[in-house]
Amino acid sequence: MKKEAETTTQPSVHAFLDFMGRKGLNTTAQRKAIAEAFFDFPGHHSLEEFYLHIQKKDPSIGQTTVYRTLKLLCDAGLATETHFSDGIARYEVAHPDSHHDHMVCLVCGTIVEICDERIEKLQKDIASAHGFVLSGHVHNLYGICPTCRAARDTHSS
Numbered sequence: 460m461k462k463e464a465e466t467t468t469q470p471s472v473h474a475f476l477d478f479m480g481r482k483g484l485n486t487t488a489q490r491k492a493i494a495e496a497f498f499d500f501p502g503h504h505s506l507e508e509f510y511l512h513i514q515k516k517d518p519s520i521g522q523t524t525v526y527r528t529l530k531l532l533c534d535a536g537l538a539t540e541t542h543f544s545d546g547i548a549r550y551e552v553a554h555p556d557s558h559h560d561h562m563v564c565l566v567c568g569t570i571v572e573i574c575d576e577r578i579e580k581l582q583k584d585i586a587s588a589h590g591f592v593l594s595g596h597v598h599n600l601y602g603i604c605p606t607c608r609a610a611r612d613t614h615s616s
């Protein structure tokens with residue numbers, strides 16, 4: 460069954476359409492399709508990865524449209540953009556009520572989401588000791604994951 464153009468079951472897509480409406484921006488069918496695909500594609504994806512994912516659904520959507528829509532999703536607070544050590548922007552679905560940081564394997568690129576209340580509190584304490592009130596932070600840990608460490612040990616022995 461084909462979905463009607465104006466209806467969607469995803470609350471996040473509704474929030475995006477609301478945002479676009481408030482900003483007086485034109486919600487094209489392509490932007491809506493990109494938003495739907497974005498919320499249906501969990502993980503931390505680069506523009507390139509996300510574009511290839513979208514291409515499978517609708518080959519007529521161009522990379523620039525995908526890029527602009529990802530930026531709009533970020534502006535709407537529905538997506539976050541993070542840069543890891545490779546410098547490539549990765550986009551993920553934002554969850555306003557829950558925060559997490561990232562641990563990244565420098566060999567295979569695996570990303571683990573981490574959240575530790577002690578670190579969260581410590582960061583706030585450090586900020587307030589400097590008279591800051593935090594509006595956000597980026598905290599990435601880099602290393603080598605167990606799978607890659609095991610593979611490396613096998614090769615070196």
Ligand SMILES: [Zn+2]
Pocket residue numbers: 564565566567568569603604605606607608
């Ligand atoms: Zn790895």
Ligand SMILES: [Zn+2]
Pocket residue numbers: 503551559560561572
């Ligand atoms: Zn994440």
